[in-house]
Amino acid sequence: MTQSANSLAAAVAVLCLTAPMALAQTPPGGGRGGGMGPPPALADVPAWAGRVFDRLDANADGAVTGEELAVLSSGPAAAMGGGRLRRMISQSDSSNDGRISREELIFGAxxxxxxxxxxxxxxxxxxxxxxxxxxxxxxxxxxxxxxxMPFPDFD
Known part of the structure; x- marks a missing residue:
């Protein structure tokens, strides 16, 4: 198992537990067991990434920003590796404008x-x-x- 795969596993676990804190409007679904775990097949990734995007885009403006990702870097989320998830999602910002679009997140996923x-x-x-x-x-x-060591003699 590579380090990036282990990082992804930790990131997915953090997302499962912290995404509701991002004022989610759409309940999680899909993935293994109906949760937010990694999708079982490449064909399932776009739908999975779309759900992740919806969970993180708290203000529903069509972009995930650093402010919306901040929930991953504080409190219990940070203790569970949320900072790593934040960095991984931030790497999806291919336009380098500080805003991650749905398409960028899907491509990154x-x-x-x-x-x-x-x-x-x-x-x-x-x-x-x-x-x-x-x-x-x-x-x-x-x-x-x-x-x-010998025991002391108390006689």
């Missing part, structure tokens, strides 16, 4: 899907599917080697 689709068959399956990030493990304390 298709580009990310193609990166994840390692075998190029247009379907995400098996090890191509993003895995949720694993929680960090507690550091292990090394055990001392050699002779154990």
């Amino acid at each position: 298709e580009r990310m899907f193609r990166r994840m689709d390692v075998n190029g068959d247009g379907v995400l399956s098996g090890d191509e599917l993003p895995q949720p990030p694993t929680p960090p493990r507690a550091p292990s304390v090394p055990m001392p080697q050699g002779e154990p």
